[in-house]
Amino acid sequence: MVRVVDSSFVTSAAHLEQxxxxxxxxxxxxxxxxxVGKSSLLNSLANRKGLAKSSSTPGKTQLINFFAIxxxxxxxxxxxxxxxxxxxGYAKVAKALKHEWAKNLTDFIEKREAIRLFVHxxxxxxxxxxxxxEVDNFLATIVRPHQRLLHVITKIDKLNQKELNALKLSYPxxxxxxxxxxxGIDALNEVIFNHLFPQENLS
Structure with missing residues (x-):
């Protein structure tokens, strides 16, 4: 059984060089x-409330945040x-800021070779x-052999079983x-761990 035993905020970066x-x-x-529930998911994976801060204002968080797990x-x-x-995917961000933001984020995703797993x-x-x-198509063009894209469907408690079954067909x-x-939180932690540390599962 894999579990997270420690987590902490490391730093925020506006671009790759930071x-x-x-x-x-x-x-x-x-x-x-x-x-989409990203901050809540990070807190659930780390089993620590408040580790990742969420904002009620879409588009407010413009930095890349690193957490030690x-x-x-x-x-x-x-x-x-x-x-x-x-x-x-929000509209209430000034056009110039949105362009610069997108540029820095794209640059980070393309050039940060340390990324082993993209969780969309x-x-x-x-x-x-x-x-x-569009994001999936972009990632498909830049993902390296050592990287993987994983889809995670959030807020499944809002759907009935029929809707869930349809979703599973759409995202195999x-x-x-x-x-x-x-x-699904424990299962996701297992998938993350197994991808990062595959040698630990060769028995």
């Missing part, structure tokens, strides 16, 4: 539309970074949106999670 030195294990980058498996600790990327969050209530498809291989009842 990022901390990478860890050998690599990093997990979380991205998604505004109000320590996993434990069989008394051995493993360290990594969770990277909280600014949300996308999709709101269960608003699947298959054009902007999410996606993980379904709920921050409200913590469903």
């Amino acid at each position: 990022s901390p030195d990478a860890l050998a294990s690599g990093e997990v980058a979380f991205l998604g539309r505004s109000n 320590t996993y434990m498996q069989e008394q051995t600790k493993y360290k990594t970074f969770f990277v909280d990327l600014p949300g996308f 969050l999709i709101d269960a209530r608003h699947p298959m949106m054009a902007i999410d498809n 291989g996606a993980l379904m999670v709920s921050n409200s009842n913590k469903k």
Whole structure:
């Protein structure tokens, strides 16, 4: 059983050059539309309320936030970074700022080789949106052999079983999670750990 035993905020970066030195294990980058539940998911994964701060104002968070995460498996600790990327898809951001913001974020995603896993969050209530498809298409063009894209469907507690089944067909291989009842959180931590530390699962 893998679990997170420690977590802390490291730093915020406006662009790639301000990022901390990478860890050998690599990093997990979380991205998604505004109000998809990204901060809540990070807090659930870390089992620590308030680690990632959420804003009631879409588009307010413009920085790339790094969190140090320590996993434990069989008394051995493993360290990594969770990277909280600014949300996308809101209109209330000044055009010039939005352009600069998008440029810095794109530059980070393309050039930060330490990223091992991109976790793209999709709101269960608003699947298959054009902007999410655009993000997937962009990531497909830049993902390196050592990187992987994982879809995580959030807020599944808002759907009935029929709607959930339809969603699974639309996103094969996606993980379904709920921050409200913590469903899928342990499974997501397992997937993250196994991707970052595959040698620990060769038995």
